[in-house]
Amino acid sequence: MFLSLRAQAAEALEEALSALSLPTGDLGLEEPPEDVEAILASSVAFRLAGEAGRAPPAVAADLVEAIDVAGYDYLAGVETQGPYVNFHASDAYYAGTLGDAREETYGRLEPTGREVVVEHTSANPTGPVHVGRARNPIIGDSIARLLEFAGDDVDRHYYVNDAGRQMAVFTWAYETFDEDDLPEPEREKADYDLVRYYREGNRFLEEADESEVEAAESEIQSIMQGLEDGDEAVYERVERVVDTVLGGMRESLSRLPAEFDEFVKETRFIRDGSVDDLVARLKELDEAVYEEDAWQLDLPDFEKNLVFLRSDGTSLYTTRDLAHHEWKFEQYDHAVTVLGEDHKLQAQQLASALDLLGNDTGQLDSVFYSYVNLPEGKMSTRAGTGVDLDDLLDEAVERAREEVEVRMDDRIRDDDLTEGDIERIARQVGIGAVRYDIVSKQPSKAITFEWDRALNFEAQSAPYVQYVHARTCGILDEAERAGHGPETVDSGEVDPDLLDSPEERDLLEVIARFPAVVESAAGDRQPHQVATYTREFAETFNAFYRERQVLTGDEALTEARLALVASARTTIANALWLLGVEAPESM
Known part of the structure; x- marks a missing residue:
């Protein structure tokens, strides 16, 4: 509206x-x-x-x-x-808002006909997802939701580095070391199981004597060369490791949640000849030079050349990513990539090379983010490997559970919630708090995740906003028990003129602005705009709830206010969905 x-x-x-x-x-x-x-x-x-x-x-x-x-x-x-x-x-504006906002699809924009791919996360499959990288799937998934809500046809991709040295080392280590010589896995999960081999392999390469390292390096090089040469047996060896680790990583990411439509592997572009074709075209460019035993692009706007082919004929990650991006440009109208700030130079060089190759780089959007830090001493680390995403989410759920139980004791309403309810709320609030706290900040700003802020039910946090949705559900449940069922609330036969108090008009106005927030946040690729909106929404709804009784002795006024509450429920539920945060019906 x-x-x-x-x-x-x-x-x-x-x-x-x-x-x-x-x-x-x-x-x-x-x-x-x-x-x-x-x-x-x-x-x-x-x-x-x-x-x-x-x-x-x-x-x-x-x-x-x-x-x-x-x-x-x-x-x-x-x-x-x-x-x-x-x-x-006008009154028609407010009446239209009351009607539109009770539809489940409220806030969705008209289809654009545009096909968009959002590539995010794409962490190397060398072990569990680390907390420092958690911002990527959270921002990426929220951007994908926003673009979809704004009318685009969106695919979510994870680009898998399965052709580089790291995966060759991992494959060699998995085939070399015995499980009996490794420590117990930190969790009963595939990525935690296999990462032990990768760590042992790297330890060996750092500490073994020179002749042992030379022998290992020869095997690692043969794996890399086999991938480059299209050796099917080598592909299968590497794929076994990659897919197993990815399976565990996907389990962790699904808890956020962050789901993917396709896992696109680097080796795909080696195997289908795209990389060979790309290298041939790069060599023909005026900017191509052969220096220091490697083919490079001398890009005019950069101090450092872009290496695209080693002297032994093996390609680099960037070479394969160039082929990957050309494939994306063929398949989609627009491509969005979410990257850590340490990849900014690489992304700029990639865009410059794509431009030299004749691609329309206007099709490409890069969203850069700073990393997530944790306060010192707030979470334990295992064996010096840092804090994994699973650790953070487990602790989030546990802390949320403690908060829920304290609030139950304070209100002496232990019999209101079953054990299953407590588990559900703890998961919704705990994981929602992590996701909301991270997505609510501008991506370019470094953040330190702090529990007291993220789980504060009274401050501008996920629980604070989630509680508004739970409250709207509670009001409508109470109204239904009093005889005001969905057929009354959703009928649209209400008089918006009755909603004339400042609190009611303010709430109507903030509800009406939701589609514009979707439009702006999607256009700017900035989901934190939605988070800012939800905080304003929560404050506005709470002011209405404090000042205006919904169930009154005036039937027409009650129905108008129930329509307003129903509109608020739909709006905040959809806004939270855009952020990937669940909207609890009770808390």
Whole structure:
């Protein structure tokens, strides 16, 4: 509804500008400043003051004089406040919001017809997912949800590094060492089982005598060469290790949740000839040079050359990724890649090389993030290997469970929740707290995850927002027991004029803005905008809940307020879904 109102305001403003012989251009339509009482404001008078030869407040007054809102369903009036042109919403706008927001699909935008691939996580399959990299699947999954909600047809890809030296070392180690010589796995999970071989292999290469290392390196090199030469037996050896570790990693990622439509392997582009074709085309470029026993691209905007082929004829990760990206450009209209900030230079060089090869790099978007840190001493590490994602999620659920049990004791309502309810809420709140705390920050900013903040039921956190959804469910359940069933709440036969208090209008307005938040966050690839919206939403709903009783002696008013609560429930549930955070029905 807000998008429709904005479109009507834009049309009315453009007509007024044309009538005054002023350029349209940027209309400056935005949310009003906090001290401005309006649903939408335009700051266009600032831009036009010089051209009009008048002060911004005078230009705004001229525009208001020229604007006619009579033909627009959702505009009730327009006025100035200093330099701003302020638009007010009609009753039809509020009625439409109440109707739209009770639909389960509320906030979804019209299909764009655009096919998009979002590649995220893509951690090397050398062991369990580490906490420091947890931001990638959380941001990536949220971006994919946003783009899908905004109308794109989205595929989620994990790009698997199965052709590099690390996987050759892993395969050699798995085939070389006996399980009896390894420590017990930290968990009964495939990735924890196999990572022991990888660690033992690296220890051996660092500590063994020179002749043993030379023999090992010869075997490792033969694996890498076998992959490059298309040796099917070598592929199968490496694939056995890669797929087993990936299976364990997928289990961990699914807890977030972060699911994938396809795991695209590097070796695919070696085996189908794409890498050979790419190398041949790269060698023909004017920027291609053979220096220091390797083929390289001398990219003009970078101090360091991009190496794409070793002297022994083996390709590099970046070479295979170039072939991968050309494949993505053939399959999709747009490609989004989520990367750690340490990959920024590599991504820039890759884009430059793709451009030289004649690709439209406007199809490519890279989203960079800083890593997640943990406060010193807050979580234990095992054998100096750091903190795994599984550790973080287990502790999140346990801490959430403790919080739920404390709150049960405080309210003396132990019989309200079963053991199964407690487990469900602990999982929803605990994992939701981790995900929300991470996704709510701008990706470029480094963050330190802190339990007290993430699990604070009273502050701007996942539990604080989740509790709003649970409260809406509780209100509607109570209403149903009082005879106001879904057929009443969802009928649409309510009078929005009855919702005339500041708290009710504020809640309606924040509900109405949800589709615009989806549009903006998807366009900017910034899911933290949705998190910011959910905090504002929670504060606005809580103000309504404190000041306005929903079940009253006035039947018409009760039904209007129940429609408002139902609209709030749908809106916050969909906003939380975009963030990958569950919306509990009770807490």
